[in-house]
Amino acid sequence: MRQLITLGLLFAPLSLPPGLAENRKTEQAQSGLAKPLLLEANDRPLVREDATPLFPFVGDFYGDGRAVLLLGAPGGGPSDILGNEDGRLLLFRNVGSKARPRLAGPRWLDELAPTGVIPRG
Amino acid sequence: MDFDGDGRLDLLSGSNCCDSLAFHLFRRLQNGSWAPRQRFSVKAPADTRWQVLGGLNVVSAADWNGDGVPDLLFAPAKNPGVFVAFGPFGSAREITLSHEIPLQPRGTVFALSVADWDRDGKPDLLVGQVLEDGRRGIFWYRNLGGPGEPRLAEGKLLLADPSDTDVIRGFCVCDWNDDGRPDLIVTREERYQRPPGSGPWHWRGTVWVYLRGDRE
Numbered sequence: 001m002r003q004l005i006t007l008g009l010l011f012a013p014l015s016l017p018p019g020l021a022e023n024r025k026t027e028q029a030q031s032g033l034a035k036p037l038l039l040e041a042n043d044r045p046l047v048r049e050d051a052t053p054l055f056p057f058v059g060d061f062y063g064d065g066r067a068v069l070l071l072g073a074p075g076g077g078p079s080d081i082l083g084n085e086d087g088r089l090l091l092f093r094n095v096g097s098k099a100r101p102r103l104a105g106p107r108w109l110d111e112l113a114p115t116g117v118i119p120r121g
Numbered sequence: 122m123d124f125d126g127d128g129r130l131d132l133l134s135g136s137n138c139c140d141s142l143a144f145h146l147f148r149r150l151q152n153g154s155w156a157p158r159q160r161f162s163v164k165a166p167a168d169t170r171w172q173v174l175g176g177l178n179v180v181s182a183a184d185w186n187g188d189g190v191p192d193l194l195f196a197p198a199k200n201p202g203v204f205v206a207f208g209p210f211g212s213a214r215e216i217t218l219s220h221e222i223p224l225q226p227r228g229t230v231f232a233l234s235v236a237d238w239d240r241d242g243k244p245d246l247l248v249g250q251v252l253e254d255g256r257r258g259i260f261w262y263r264n265l266g267g268p269g270e271p272r273l274a275e276g277k278l279l280l281a282d283p284s285d286t287d288v289i290r291g292f293c294v295c296d297w298n299d300d301g302r303p304d305l306i307v308t309r310e311e312r313y314q315r316p317p318g319s320g321p322w323h324w325r326g327t328v329w330v331y332l333r334g335d336r337e
Contacts, residue, residue, distance in 0.1 A: 031261075039328045049326075056328060059295075067295055070132075072291075113158075115158040
C-alpha cells in the first residue's frame with residue numbers, strides 16, 4: 001500500500017503553470033537540439049513535486065530491444081516528502097515502439113531486486 | 122552498462138549522500154535477475170587530493186581506451202574533474218583511479234556520459250558542469266584522438282540551465298526516437314514560490330527529451 005501511495009504522489013496529475021511546458025530560450029538553438037518535450041508516463045507528465053532531484057539513464061533493461069527510462073531518486077532523509085531514506089530507482093518500461101516510445105507507469109527496482117536501494121551514508 | 126564485460130547490462134550507481142568515495146554495482150545474472158548490491162570504494166590518483174565533503178558522486182562505465190574492456194569514469198562529489206580507471210577490475214572491491222581526464226573548461230561535475238555525439242566512431246565525453254565563472258550546463262568534449270587514445274577538444278556548451286530557478290540536475294545520452302542520432306534525456310529542477318512572490322519555496326522536478334534538430 002505504501003508503494004501505491006508513493007507512486008500516486010510522485011506522478012499525480014497536475015496542471016502545469018504557464019511557461020513550464022514551453023521551450024525556454026536556451027543555447028541549444030546553437031547546439032543542434034530541437035525544442036524539448038516533457039516526457040510522459042502513463043499519459044501523465046513526468047513531474048515530481050517537492051522531493052529530491054531525479055537522475056536519468058536509458059537502457060535496454062528488459063532485453064526486448066526497447067529503451068527503458070530509469071530515474072534515480074536519492075534519499076532525502078526525514079525531509080523527503082516521499083519518506084525515502086535510501087536512494088531508489090524507478091523503471092519506466094517502453095510499451096510503444098522504438099521510434100515512438102510510450103512509457104508505462106513506473107516500478108521500483110527494489111520490487112525486482114531486494115537489495116536494489118542505495119543506503120544513505 | 123556492462124561493467125564486468127560478460128555481455129549483460131549491469132546497473133551502476135553513484136553514492137547516496139554521505140558515502141561519496143564509493144559506488145554500487147548490481148550485476149545482471151544469466152537468468153536475468155540481479156545479484157545483491159556490491160559496494161566499491163574509490164581512491165584518488167596518487168597525485169590528487171580530494172576534499173571529502175559528502176554529496177552525490179557521478180560514475181559511469183565505458184570502454185575509454187578502446188581495448189574492448191569496460192573502464193570506470195568517476196567524478197567525485199563537490200570536487201572538480203573527471204577521473205578514469207582502466208579495466209578489467211577482476212574481483213577488486215577498491216579501485217584506484219589512474220588519472221584525471223583533461224577537460225577545458227574545468228569545473229565540478231554533476232553528470233557525465235560517454236557517447237559518440239558527432240557519430241565519427243569515437244567516444245566523446247558529455248559532462249554536466251558548474252564552471253568557476255558560474256556557467257552551468259551540459260558540455261560536449263569532442264574526441265579528436267586516434268583509436269584508443271582519446272584527446273578531447275575544448276568543451277562546447279550544448280545546453281545551459283534554462284534559468285536561475287530552473288536548473289539541469291542530470292542527463293543521459295540515448296537514441297530516444299531510433300533515428301540513428303544521439304539525443305539527450307534531461308532532468309530539471311524548478312524552484313518556485315506558492316503563492317507567487319510571497320509564499321514558501323517549492324521544487325518541481327521534470328524529465329525532458331531534447332531530440333537532435335534538423336539544423337544539425
